[in-house]
Amino acid sequence: MQTSGENGAPVATVSAPKLVKFGHESAFARDLHTRADAYFSTTHQPERGLNKMARKTAYIWLWFLASWAALVLLDTPWWTKLPFALSLGFAVAGIGMGVMHDANHGAWSTHPWVNRWVGYSIDCMGASSFIWRTKHNMLHHTWTNIGGLDDDLELGSLSRMSPHQKWLPLHRAQHLYMWLLYAFLVPKWVLFDDFWNIGTGRVGPLPLPKMDARDWVVLLTGKVIHIALGFVVPLLLYPWYFALPIYFLVMGVAGVTLATTFQMAHCVSTAEMVAIPESGRLVDDWASHQLRTTVDFAPKNRLLSWYMGGLNFQVVHHLFPKICHMHYPALATIVEATAQDHGLRYRVQPKLSGALASHYGWLKSMGLRPTA
Numbered sequence: 001m002q003t004s005g006e007n008g009a010p011v012a013t014v015s016a017p018k019l020v021k022f023g024h025e026s027a028f029a030r031d032l033h034t035r036a037d038a039y040f041s042t043t044h045q046p047e048r049g050l051n052k053m054a055r056k057t058a059y060i061w062l063w064f065l066a067s068w069a070a071l072v073l074l075d076t077p078w079w080t081k082l083p084f085a086l087s088l089g090f091a092v093a094g095i096g097m098g099v100m101h102d103a104n105h106g107a108w109s110t111h112p113w114v115n116r117w118v119g120y121s122i123d124c125m126g127a128s129s130f131i132w133r134t135k136h137n138m139l140h141h142t143w144t145n146i147g148g149l150d151d152d153l154e155l156g157s158l159s160r161m162s163p164h165q166k167w168l169p170l171h172r173a174q175h176l177y178m179w180l181l182y183a184f185l186v187p188k189w190v191l192f193d194d195f196w197n198i199g200t201g202r203v204g205p206l207p208l209p210k211m212d213a214r215d216w217v218v219l220l221t222g223k224v225i226h227i228a229l230g231f232v233v234p235l236l237l238y239p240w241y242f243a244l245p246i247y248f249l250v251m252g253v254a255g256v257t258l259a260t261t262f263q264m265a266h267c268v269s270t271a272e273m274v275a276i277p278e279s280g281r282l283v284d285d286w287a288s289h290q291l292r293t294t295v296d297f298a299p300k301n302r303l304l305s306w307y308m309g310g311l312n313f314q315v316v317h318h319l320f321p322k323i324c325h326m327h328y329p330a331l332a333t334i335v336e337a338t339a340q341d342h343g344l345r346y347r348v349q350p351k352l353s354g355a356l357a358s359h360y361g362w363l364k365s366m367g368l369r370p371t372a
């Protein structure tokens with residue numbers, strides 16, 4: 001068990017030229033580590049490799065395949081395609097949150113090769129797992145909510161997610177239009193961003209690690225599967241003016257769901273945004289930084305927790321990225337108690353509606369012209 005960065009090294013020692021370093025590991029981080037270890041040893045539960053996680057993966061994949069078959073292959077009236085498309089969009093997001101996310105963090109199985117293969121789920125949806133691991137596991141998880149380093153804040157010039165980003169007059173309306181832009185994030189990611197990252201050799205401020213032959217085969221196979229399921233088969237069976245809007249509806253549902261889930265944990269009034277310090281080193285250690293910059297929401301909503309793959313427990317996920325998300329409700333109690341004992345604040349929004357309203361409010365406040 002670890003409260004560390006994705007490379008397995010203690011996060012307090014994360015170091016890279018021109019990238020922000022954190023303070024030395026705090027008593028909070030050490031205590032949290034000890035209490036979580038005690039939880040697993042007293043309950044005799046494995047941290048990962050749970051049978052119920054395998055069952056969940058099968059259910060979500062079946063949901064995806066059944067939705068696609070009903071949408072594309074079943075000969076039903078056109079208006080029945082709408083619920084099938086919505087179902088498929090939610091299933092795509094479900095594979096992202098409830099299956100591939102754990103696997104690409106190494107939290108699905110105790111065997112790295114199993115994590116790798118389950119992690120290819122995201123490639124089947126059209127997005128490269130290789131690039132995602134750099135973008136998400138390194139940039140987002142290490143430098144959460146640090147402007148210029150956390151790639152999740154970089155959604156293009158139409159958006160302003162942090163006070164450290166440049167303000168433009170059009171941002172005044174971002175609380176209205178960003179929801180529509182979220183709908184295009186997945187198609188952009190799948191059809192453009194991956195190729196842009198490969199072409200430029202960079203993901204945000206980091207160089208893209210070198211891809212070997214297997215990485216290329218997986219990436220290209222995933223793109224072919226996505227193009228076949230999303231375009232080729234539908235265009236063989238339906239006119240383009242029906243197939244293409246349906247593709248963007250499915251991807252739009254997935255995009256809004258995925259974007260909103262992450263935004264409700266980080267881009268809300270209760271989460272802090274941090275600028276890169278002049279010294280290049282923050283006073284906080286990495287674990288305390290996660291408490292400042294991340295918010296849990298709707299922790300008692302069991303259906304939501306199941307569907308979101310525990311991403312409504314994003315504080316817990318950031319502190320324990322290599323532990324299966326099915327442990328998050330229990331670990332949240334430990335995080336809250338440990339934070340309280342060390343005089344730190346564990347941030348949680350009790351309701352989904354409150355988290356949505358908070359993100360809406362954040363978009364609105366970031367859209368106002370800065371006073372200084």
Ligand SMILES: [Zn+2]
Nearest residue numbers: 105136317321
């Ligand atoms: Zn993650």
